[in-house]
Amino acid sequence: MRAESLKGHLDALILAVVGAGPCHGYAIIEELKQRSGGSLDLPEGTVYPALHRLEEGGLLRSSWSKDSGRRRRIYELTRRGQRELGVRRSEWRDFSRAVESVLA
Amino acid sequence: MRAESLKGHLDALILAVVGAGPCHGYAIIEELKQRSGGSLDLPEGTVYPALHRLEEGGLLRSSWSKDSGRRRRIYELTRRGQRELGVRRSEWRDFSRAVESVLA
DNA sequence: CTTGACACCCAGCAAGACTAGGTATAGCCT
DNA sequence: AGGCTATACCTAGTCTTGCTGGGTGTCAAG
Numbered sequence: 509m510r511a512e513s514l515k516g517h518l519d520a521l522i523l524a525v526v527g528a529g530p531c532h533g534y535a536i537i538e539e540l541k542q543r544s545g546g547s548l549d550l551p552e553g554t555v556y557p558a559l560h561r562l563e564e565g566g567l568l569r570s571s572w573s574k575d576s577g578r579r580r581r582i583y584e585l586t587r588r589g590q591r592e593l594g595v596r597r598s599e600w601r602d603f604s605r606a607v608e609s610v611l612a
Numbered sequence: 613m614r615a616e617s618l619k620g621h622l623d624a625l626i627l628a629v630v631g632a633g634p635c636h637g638y639a640i641i642e643e644l645k646q647r648s649g650g651s652l653d654l655p656e657g658t659v660y661p662a663l664h665r666l667e668e669g670g671l672l673r674s675s676w677s678k679d680s681g682r683r684r685r686i687y688e689l690t691r692r693g694q695r696e697l698g699v700r701r702s703e704w705r706d707f708s709r710a711v712e713s714v715l716a
Numbered sequence: 717c718t719t720g721a722c723a724c725c726c727a728g729c730a731a732g733a734c735t736a737g738g739t740a741t742a743g744c745c746t
Numbered sequence: 747a748g749g750c751t752a753t754a755c756c757t758a759g760t761c762t763t764g765c766t767g768g769g770t771g772t773c774a775a776g
Contacts, residue, residue, distance in 0.1 A: 514733070515733070551735080553734055553737095554733050554734060557732090557733080558733085578740090578742075
């Protein structure tokens with residue numbers, strides 16, 4: 509997967525995973541890998557800063573949990589995050605259709 | 613259309629348009645707009661540098677034409693460009709499928 | 717003769733994702 | 747006990763990429 513393919517779509521992917529249920533960063537990475545059949549194998553250096561950006565922007569909210577001695581930061585969608593997920597989904601459809609119509 | 617959506621896919625779009633027949637820069641912009649139903653309305657400052665990059669990279673070849681006093685730089689695919697177009701198309705399919713499987 | 721469409725160009729900027737490091741806990745193997 | 751792997755987090759700096767905002771010049775229409 510070309511590195512830049514992702515640009516501008518990462519937020520939508522993360523919002524979608526967290527939208528399916530509260531989740532911590534490492535698990536989000538695993539989930540993306542699994543759901544995509546291995547083709548979305550994102551480095552931590554990509555995902556963690558994105559999570560911070562999304563929280564900063566008010567789309568995610570986080571809290572620390574200490575399950576079995578391991579600290580985890582659990583993320584969930586804010587109301588704005590839910591709305592934004594909808595917007596991003598439909599933006600993806602538009603973009604995807606547009607590219608398809610050119611590549612076809 | 614979010615500005616960053618495009619990132620990493622512009623080359624594929626341009627290669628696809630030029631792949632359909634030799635074309636000059638301005639016409640490529642028009643063609644992208646038309647084929648996408650208006651949603652891919654790229655600024656010249658995006659497309660011209662991309663064309664130069666692609667020629668620099670050996671995927672496009674260009675020559676000047678002077679039709680009716682107006683100079684135009686006509687681009688066409690090199691053999692490597694044709695191969696690359698195929699690669700990019702299949703990369704887009706993979707990426708698209710992956711995103712779809714996460715957003716679904 | 718000015719406005720708009722056509723047609724090209726580029727320097728500098730901003731944003732996004734990755735590289736390459738770092739910290740620390742838990743469990744397994746030898 | 748020591749080492750290795752997986753889990754789990756973090757960040758400064760880098761690179762690529764597309765856009766902004768400027769510029770040049772031709773041609774046709776009003």
